[in-house]
Amino acid sequence: MTAMPATDRAGLSRAERRKAETRREIIDAAFACFAERGYHATGIADIAARLGMGHGTFYRYFENKRDIVEHVITDLVERILGALGAENAPEAVDTLEDYRQQSARIGEALASIFGSDLRMPRLLLEAPGIDQAMSDRMLELFDTTAQFTAAYLDHGVRLGYLRADLDVRATAHAINGMILGSVLAALRDPDPERQHRLGAAIRAVMYDGIAAR
Amino acid sequence: MTAMPATDRAGLSRAERRKAETRREIIDAAFACFAERGYHATGIADIAARLGMGHGTFYRYFENKRDIVEHVITDLVERILGALGAENAPEAVDTLEDYRQQSARIGEALASIFGSDLRMPRLLLEAPGIDQAMSDRMLELFDTTAQFTAAYLDHGVRLGYLRADLDVRATAHAINGMILGSVLAALRDPDPERQHRLGAAIRAVMYDGIAAR
DNA sequence: TCAGAAACGGAATCTAGTGTCAGTTTTCGG
DNA sequence: CCGAAAACTGACACTAGATTCCGTTTCTGA
Numbered sequence: 001m002t003a004m005p006a007t008d009r010a011g012l013s014r015a016e017r018r019k020a021e022t023r024r025e026i027i028d029a030a031f032a033c034f035a036e037r038g039y040h041a042t043g044i045a046d047i048a049a050r051l052g053m054g055h056g057t058f059y060r061y062f063e064n065k066r067d068i069v070e071h072v073i074t075d076l077v078e079r080i081l082g083a084l085g086a087e088n089a090p091e092a093v094d095t096l097e098d099y100r101q102q103s104a105r106i107g108e109a110l111a112s113i114f115g116s117d118l119r120m121p122r123l124l125l126e127a128p129g130i131d132q133a134m135s136d137r138m139l140e141l142f143d144t145t146a147q148f149t150a151a152y153l154d155h156g157v158r159l160g161y162l163r164a165d166l167d168v169r170a171t172a173h174a175i176n177g178m179i180l181g182s183v184l185a186a187l188r189d190p191d192p193e194r195q196h197r198l199g200a201a202i203r204a205v206m207y208d209g210i211a212a213r
Numbered sequence: 214m215t216a217m218p219a220t221d222r223a224g225l226s227r228a229e230r231r232k233a234e235t236r237r238e239i240i241d242a243a244f245a246c247f248a249e250r251g252y253h254a255t256g257i258a259d260i261a262a263r264l265g266m267g268h269g270t271f272y273r274y275f276e277n278k279r280d281i282v283e284h285v286i287t288d289l290v291e292r293i294l295g296a297l298g299a300e301n302a303p304e305a306v307d308t309l310e311d312y313r314q315q316s317a318r319i320g321e322a323l324a325s326i327f328g329s330d331l332r333m334p335r336l337l338l339e340a341p342g343i344d345q346a347m348s349d350r351m352l353e354l355f356d357t358t359a360q361f362t363a364a365y366l367d368h369g370v371r372l373g374y375l376r377a378d379l380d381v382r383a384t385a386h387a388i389n390g391m392i393l394g395s396v397l398a399a400l401r402d403p404d405p406e407r408q409h410r411l412g413a414a415i416r417a418v419m420y421d422g423i424a425a426r
Numbered sequence: 427t428c429a430g431a432a433a434c435g436g437a438a439t440c441t442a443g444t445g446t447c448a449g450t451t452t453t454c455g456g
Numbered sequence: 457c458c459g460a461a462a463a464c465t466g467a468c469a470c471t472a473g474a475t476t477c478c479g480t481t482t483c484t485g486a
Contacts, residue, residue: 038345129341163424211309211420
């Protein structure tokens with residue numbers, strides 16, 4: 001019979017807490033390695049070395065290389081979706097002007113997530129090169145975020161401050177494409193001023209179009 | 214002293230022509246393999262096997278794996294840029310209506326390039342995962358195509374049918390982002406009808422914006 | 427402080443795939 | 457048709473790196 005370990009309020013023994021902590025550290029180290037050198041160029045040994053642990057130890061926490069990258073990406077996606085969903089609900093606005101400001105805020109949030117740590121978009125960019133499944137997953141993510149955007153558009157159409165004939169689904173994809181474009185631009189040239197102009201240009205296209213009045 | 218081979222009008226011996234032809238075949242086979250299984254998952258042996266040749270022969274035509282993928286990507290990019298640049302010059306239009314039609318034509322061309330063979334966008338999508346250099350190259354490509362778009366916008370601003378206060382560089386990135394978005398959407402769901410709607414939505418956003426009048 | 431359990435570490439194993447090479451076949455000019 | 461030159465082939469040598477394994481160390485609870 002095994003000894004019953006002491007548990008704290010959350011029902012986790014000290015050992016279990018430490019284990020979770022180590023998993024967290026490995027995920028962070030792996031993220032750093034993958035973003036810096038790329039998935040295929042980093043070995044398990046690199047990840048372990050970054051934490052000063054033997055690489056055999058790695059396998060006590062994760063199944064294999066594929067397993068860790070799965071966790072790294074999941075973590076990354078959660079951080080992004082979390083930061084997005086947190087503050088701005090589609091229902092929070094009901095005029096075009098409100099919506100403009102809301103989209104500026106969302107743009108700001110995105111810029112600060114990605115801009116603060118270029119390793120995030122860099123890893124996302126190379127993720128489709130990991131394997132077919134990951135590639136599909138990234139396309140799915142793009143689609144998911146488009147549904148997000150679609151919810152905002154839909155709300156606007158219902159309240160009447162956006163065009164009634166808007167093809168919501170398709171337009172959401174187009175808008176998210178613009179955002180993606182600005183992220184890619186940031187990877188080439190992380191100048192914040194430039195990022196700011198890109199955000200402004202996106203909003204200008206969205207609200208005013210490009211044609212002279 | 215070596216024998217002088219017979220040369221044809223173009224100054225190429227029969228052997229040289231065959232050699233070029235074989236290189237072409239290898240590039241095509243490599244393209245197919247990379248697009249289907251992914252770069253890292255395909256071996257030189259796979260490429261050779263597809264052509265029914267021994268994989269040793271491969272090395273008579275290309276230095277190594279990196280060399281071939283370089284050629285495959287270059288070829289791909291040339292096909293895309295070629296198809297784009299061929300028919301539509303920015304100077305060919307001088308009214309907003311013309312420009313609308315021109316952008317519809319360009320969208321059509323893009324859709325037919327990518328839509329006709331999804332292996333092209335698929336490989337482009339995973340290209341940044343090949344290595345750092347290729348990743349940079351893809352970002353550069355995105356930037357290059359934005360300069361393309363910028364030339365159209367610039368022309369429109371000069372002739373006065375586009376807004377005078379347009380931030381041309383930033384707007385070009387935004388527009389190309391929308392196009393990229395529709396390519397990604399096509400990878401998830403290649404339905405031509407859907408593609409058509411995406412194209413229409415992009416143009417609607419560009420010209421009319423999303424706000425109710 | 428001690429015994430058993432769990433965690434570690436890194437040597438050893440295993441695999442896959444790249445790039446080489448020497449023997450064989452094909453091509454080509456005479 | 458002949459012999460040299462070029463092209464082809466696939467077995468082989470080699471490397472890199474993922475995963476396993478077991479002797480050693482650390483932890484835990486009594």
